[in-house]
Amino acid sequence: MTTPPLANRLAAECFGTAVLAAVLIGSGIRATGLSADGGVQFLANVLASVLALGMLILLLGPVSGGHFNPLLSAAFWWSERRSGTGLTTRELGGYVLAQLTGAVAGAALANLMFGRPLLQLSGHHRAGGRLWLAEAVATGVLMLLVLGLVRTDRARYAPVAVSAWIAAACWGTSSGSFANPALTLGRALSDSYTGIAPGSVPAFVLAQTLGTAGALALLPLLLGAERGAVTEVAVRP
Template structure:
């Protein structure tokens, strides 16, 4: 890559921090502006999707713009990055996410850290997180394969949609889930509910890698001598 590891880690931490600050901050603002839960969710959705487009566009050329341990795990399993680098990416993402929650709290004059009391648990919620992360990773892998320049928009639009069609409102990101356990606001999740969410997210990412690895693999056409020779 064109950028050294410290710069890439900084980009990952910064991007995850801004993403979480957007998720948490827009949730707080939405609750302040309306008592309608549907409008609150809309007020949380639109800024998050928009911020993802911005962050992936400006930081993607530096670090790849993972901002998500599940995505870094997928790229490590694909051997597109070294396991050590992937582990450091994950640490930077979690640290950035925690910082983002603190930033949001500071902006709204709330305690720096407040453990969430919002229950998000059960088989339906866990399956929703599996679906959300499966779709996110599939979107990223197919986007990179067919239309790399569109990936920021694809991811932003996917997450905006997944807020509404998944029962869990689509965390799809272990680092963001951890950060959201530290805010007792609209977007929070109880720390005790984290293990089920994180396990579902990682499993969804690995399943998406398995399917998309097969789906996106081109086979040489046996009727074409040049392609057949290349395959041999």
């Protein structure tokens, strides 16, 4: 299969991350406006987010890999660095910039759609060892899942499998499974239900990075030596 031009891949990553951020933030705003029940709000937010994620992976996976997550792109780059078939360092930089740009644009879009200021810093502080541990776990398992699916030639199941893990991690971890530095940044730019205060972002991203490093260390232990080049697939919130 011919690799699409870099411009197309970067556009797909930016667009996909923007749509994901807009749905993630927008569904949270919508949910809090429709119900005062915290469980209903969370269920609506998670359901909308994972449905959007699965659709975006299915649509854009064949173009860019459907990463929508800087750490996933970095994990693919690291896994493929010896084969010469994956992302180059320059392409990785482009992917990360496109994803971060998309997350900011998606946050702005969600704010505008619900009559809020274009960008507003969140006041929702999230900190503490239990939350950072949860982020490391949610992100690490996500990376293992995606890289493992590709390594075992089952990447076609990614839209369902990744969405399923994100839904499970949202409910099963104390942090709600941000698991994505780009979307974490986007959430910091909307003072709404899914927001995170800017001051809480660095620790969350560090925990996500440590989770990714742990996944890369565990991958050969769980699945053995690499059997093929890691190519494409995606992730979330």
